[in-house]
Amino acid sequence: MNKSIIHDAIVLCLITLIAGVALGGVHELTAEPIAIAHEKAANETYREVFPDAVNFRTDEEIAAKLEAAAGDIAAQGFGTVEEVKTALDASDNVIGYIVNATGKGYGGPVQISCGISSEGKLTGLGFLSISETPGLGMRANTPEFRSQFPGKSAAEKLELVKSGEAGEHGVQAISGASITSGAVTNALNAAVYFVNQIM
Amino acid sequence: MNRYTERLYNGIWKENPLFVLLLGTCPTLAVTTSATNGFGMGLAATAVLVFSNIIISLMRNIIPGKVRLPAEIVVVASLVTVCDMLMEAFTPGLYKSLGIFIPLIVVNCIILGRAEAFALKNDPVVSAFDGIGMGLGFTVALVAIGAFREILGAGSIFGIQIMPAAFTPISIFILAPGAFLVYAMLTALQNKLKMPCATNGDPPKGGDRSACNGNCMSCSAFRQE
Numbered sequence: 001m002n003k004s005i006i007h008d009a010i011v012l013c014l015i016t017l018i019a020g021v022a023l024g025g026v027h028e029l030t031a032e033p034i035a036i037a038h039e040k041a042a043n044e045t046y047r048e049v050f051p052d053a054v055n056f057r058t059d060e061e062i063a064a065k066l067e068a069a070a071g072d073i074a075a076q077g078f079g080t081v082e083e084v085k086t087a088l089d090a091s092d093n094v095i096g097y098i099v100n101a102t103g104k105g106y107g108g109p110v111q112i113s114c115g116i117s118s119e120g121k122l123t124g125l126g127f128l129s130i131s132e133t134p135g136l137g138m139r140a141n142t143p144e145f146r147s148q149f150p151g152k153s154a155a156e157k158l159e160l161v162k163s164g165e166a167g168e169h170g171v172q173a174i175s176g177a178s179i180t181s182g183a184v185t186n187a188l189n190a191a192v193y194f195v196n197q198i199m
Numbered sequence: 200m201n202r203y204t205e206r207l208y209n210g211i212w213k214e215n216p217l218f219v220l221l222l223g224t225c226p227t228l229a230v231t232t233s234a235t236n237g238f239g240m241g242l243a244a245t246a247v248l249v250f251s252n253i254i255i256s257l258m259r260n261i262i263p264g265k266v267r268l269p270a271e272i273v274v275v276a277s278l279v280t281v282c283d284m285l286m287e288a289f290t291p292g293l294y295k296s297l298g299i300f301i302p303l304i305v306v307n308c309i310i311l312g313r314a315e316a317f318a319l320k321n322d323p324v325v326s327a328f329d330g331i332g333m334g335l336g337f338t339v340a341l342v343a344i345g346a347f348r349e350i351l352g353a354g355s356i357f358g359i360q361i362m363p364a365a366f367t368p369i370s371i372f373i374l375a376p377g378a379f380l381v382y383a384m385l386t387a388l389q390n391k392l393k394m395p396c397a398t399n400g401d402p403p404k405g406g407d408r409s410a411c412n413g414n415c416m417s418c419s420a421f422r423q424e
Contacts, residue, residue, distance in 0.1 A: 004263075004265075007263065008263040008265050008266045009266075011261065011262070011263050011266070011270075012263070012266045012269060012270055012273075015258075015261075015262070015270050015273055015274070016273050019273050019274065019276075019277035020277075022277060022281065023277055023280055023281065026280075026281045026284050026285065027284060029288075030284040030285060030287065030288035030289075033288035033289060034284070034287050034288045037287065037288065037291040037294075040291075041291065041295075131299065133232065133373060133374060134232045134233045134236065134349075134353070134373060135232070135233065135349070135352060135353030135355070135368070135370075135373050136370060136373070176370060
């Protein structure tokens with residue numbers, strides 16, 4: 001009896017050990033390609049939301065400011081700002097910022113990436129991660145919804161507009177998905193707040 | 200039908216994991232919000248099912264009977280994680296559409312069910328066919344439920360609008376309660392028509408022991424020690 005328990009325990013332990021080593025090996029093998037794939041995907045999104053920019057760079061000074069202002073941004077009740085990159089043109093001049101921000105959606109956090117030009121205009125909006133209800137909240141990630149952002153003013157807070165014309169300071173909500181629309185607007189407002197008040 | 204094609208027929212029709220065995224209900228309710236999602240989840244589960252069946256079958260003489268469940272779970276969970284990492288690293292495009300389903304496969308009891316009921320007692324090749332059959336059966340069922348919910352809840356199928364503009368989508372069908380409604384209606388229908396299904400009450404007398412007759416103790420899949 002006791003002997004069989006020990007035998008079973010050893011076998012199970014060996015199986016677990018081998019599985020663990022295999023997992024570690026695969027992780028070693030895939031860590032780098034995964035990081036590259038992530039960066040590539042993020043860069044594609046950046047290019048989409050800031051079509052005029054040629055290159056994007058992480059600025060340490062901005063990163064430090066962002067870290068210091070995290071509490072301030074959270075206190076506004078919009079959302080959080082995770083990352084800010086400078087958008088550069090062909091001759092390395094800063095022509096605006098890429099801001100990655102998150103708002104609370106219906107199916108979890110909605111992470112957006114938006115471009116804000118030095119003139120204070122939105123250049124575009126894309127999604128880094130979104131897991132809303134298909135057919136409802138997921139319609140945020142369609143050209144119909146996203147195409148309203150380029151050209152909007154980023155000088156002040158944006159309002160969610162549920163009916164009628166959205167105008168320069170408004171975001172046209174998706175019908176039936178006000179929580180998702182609110183998440184996008186909040187994330188956008190966190191980004192706008194950071195660029196206007198803290199930078 | 201030889202023993203390999205018999206496995207395919209068995210998985211897709213006779214013992215369809217979702218409709219007949221009622222396995223894997225949890226991820227089913229979560230992902231069948233659209234036909235496309237069902238298809239993605241089905242394919243991802245099929246891949247894992249085939250490999251887990253092969254590996255469990257190869258190890259069937261090593262795994263001690265008393266600790267077979269933890270041993271199987273370790274193998275399945277590791278396999279799912281490996282799949283997840285490999286897909287993310289080398290097929291980012293595929294990962295983007297299927298990636299969210301991969302972690303859900305760990306909690307998919309079809310994988311464990313087939314390891315336990317079939318792969319532990321059969322050779323690797325036929326176990327692989329069992330995995331393909333069960334996986335395809337799961338895919339077909341998921342697409343069917345997903346399409347039904349999508350048509351009612353969003354007026355479309357595979358993302359293509361098919362209902363006329365006058366049709367107002369019944370949004371509840373693509374939300375969580377809709378999943379329960381559809382699954383409950385399906386099971387009720389099977390019950391009413393006395394179709395083979397794990398939820399149907401009395402087993403037929405002296406009946407077919409290989410298909411699901413509602414009597415788990417007499418099931419061919421039940422492991423006799």
